[in-house]
Amino acid sequence: MDQNIIIPLFGMATGIIIPLAVFIWKYHEGKGQRETMLEIAKHLDDPAKVEELLHIFEERKKEPIDYRRGGVITIFVGLGIYALGNFSMGSFFEGIGLLVLLIGVGTMIAGYLYPNTGKELTNAVEEFEKK
Numbered sequence: 001m002d003q004n005i006i007i008p009l010f011g012m013a014t015g016i017i018i019p020l021a022v023f024i025w026k027y028h029e030g031k032g033q034r035e036t037m038l039e040i041a042k043h044l045d046d047p048a049k050v051e052e053l054l055h056i057f058e059e060r061k062k063e064p065i066d067y068r069r070g071g072v073i074t075i076f077v078g079l080g081i082y083a084l085g086n087f088s089m090g091s092f093f094e095g096i097g098l099l100v101l102l103i104g105v106g107t108m109i110a111g112y113l114y115p116n117t118g119k120e121l122t123n124a125v126e127e128f129e130k131k
Contacts, residue, residue: 071108078104 041050078101085093 067107067111067114069111071104071106071111074104074107075101076104078102 037053040053044050044053078097078099080097081100082094082097085091085095085097
C-alpha cells in the first residue's frame with residue numbers, strides 16, 4: 001500500500017471510530033445505572049416509591065446550566081490560547097485567544113443577568129416584590 005494514502009485513511013477512520021467509541025462508552029455508563037434502578041425497583045413493594053426514585057434521577061438531569069462557571073472556564077481557556085500565541089505560535093493564536101476570552105466574559109455576564117438556580121430566582125422575585 002502506498003504510504004501517501006495511509007494518513008488520509010487514518011483521518012477518515014477517526015471520524016467513524018470516535019463517535020462509535022463515545023456511543024459505546026455512554027451505553028456502558030448508563031447500563032450500570034439502569035441495572036441498579038431495576039434491582040432497587042424489584043425490592044420496593046410500593047409503586048409510589050419507585051416513581052419517587054425515577055423522579056430523583058430525572059431531577060439530576062434537569063439541573064440548570066451555571067453560566068458563571070462556564071464563563072470562568074472559557075476565560076481561562078482564552079487566556080491559555082492567548083499565552084500560547086504570544087509565546088510560541090504567533091499573532092493568529094493571540095487573536096483566537098482574545099476571541100475565546102471575550103466569549104467567556106459574555107457567558108459570565110449572562111450568568112449574572114439571568115439567575116438560574118431556584119434559590120437565585122426566589123431571591124430575585126422577592127427583591128422585585130419589595131420594590
